[in-house]
Amino acid sequence: MDPIRQNLPVLLDGLRLTIQYSVVAIILMVVIGLIAALMRLSTVAPLRWIATAYVEIFRSTPLLVQLFFIVLGLPAILPVNQWFGQLTYPILAAAITLSLNEGAYVTEIIRAGILGVDRGQKEAAQSIAMNGFQTMRYIVLPQAFKRMIPPLVNQAAQTIKDTSLLAPVGIAELVYKGEIVIAETFASFAIWGLIAALYFVLIFSLSKFASYLERRLQVDKR
């Protein structure tokens, strides 16, 4: 009990960072995913190529390698530390790399959601003179969004867990702090157990919130 109680503030400090990175990455991954999904479905071929290349590159390489490459590798060839500041660059690069990685998966979730909406819905929107943007915004996306909630929640849970990969590139989130505490206390079992429990609480609350959200959408809007 003692090592936990003594070091709880340090771990909670790490948890705070884990939550911050998670929130930023979850928001950005949806924004990136929406843009890339619309690009993949575009009639403009170069937009499709760019989005497809993005998805394939980020999906086909490990997140950990991407993090090392961008957070630690890039400063070796570009003066990014001078551009963004020595302290800011790793924080920024880590958050963006994580968001881009998760965004690649979200792209496919959103694309599938859009394609899953009955073609007749789009045609009906066109027949009342809606343009492409209006059709997407008012007819297709609202219907696609509802069926995208479960896979998006899945991806958000994955994102929270993936923040643990920020530890090796020097972001002092939960796992990073845990390793420090264990190095001092040798309480490996207790600390890793506690860290696992903290992740569990975080993700379990998320999925509870999501199913509440889904139920509400179900009742209000079919």
Place this chain on the structure above:
Amino acid sequence: MINVKDLHKSFGHNEILKGISTHVEEKEVVVVIGPSGSGKSTFLRCLNGLETATSGEIEIAGMTLTDPKTNIHTLRQHVGMVFQQFNLFKHLTILENVTIGPRKVKKVAQAQADKVARELLAKVGLVGKEASYPDELSGGQQQRVAIARSLAMGPNVMLFDEPTSALDPEMVGEVLQVMKTLAIEGMTMVVVTHEMGFAREVGHRVIFMDDGLIVEEGAPKSLFSDPQKDRTKGFLAKIL
């Protein structure tokens, strides 16, 4: 109101429409009949640009649809369409289904759009259903909402693509009744249908299509009782 000249439409190597030419007067009700695969739905969908003509010319509501400079969205404000599968917006209430076009496309104020929508829903006999969602309604009710949704845009022409084919038999009548009322009020209509009773009673002219061509056209009475072409005779013998 509609002028079609030598309309061709191919999907890949498959030519669906092989040169359609016809003319529809203002306030005329034209019924298109023919076996499935004859191209009648494709013809109708070309008339509001849901399908792009491969070649030929379409003039509708004073605009040339086949001219690339024509704004297709402006044109569609004048050409309503009712689908076989209704295609109501599933995530919107009945009232919202009818108001969303005027509000988002024509930028009509919500109060005004609501007022018009309620009048149209009353006209198609759906007072009290404003707050329901499409899947709470029967097929016949949904199709009547779809008609109201099209009318809300104030079209000059209404296109009907087999509007009763997906309905249970007992609901066909209520939809045809609404269409008949529209016809009497002077709406220009092109109706693809298998309802020969409607064609006979409401249609001013019947077009028989087969294999991508207009085989025969004429007043319902003469076409049904005295078809000139063998293919027309064969088709009518099967369905009447």
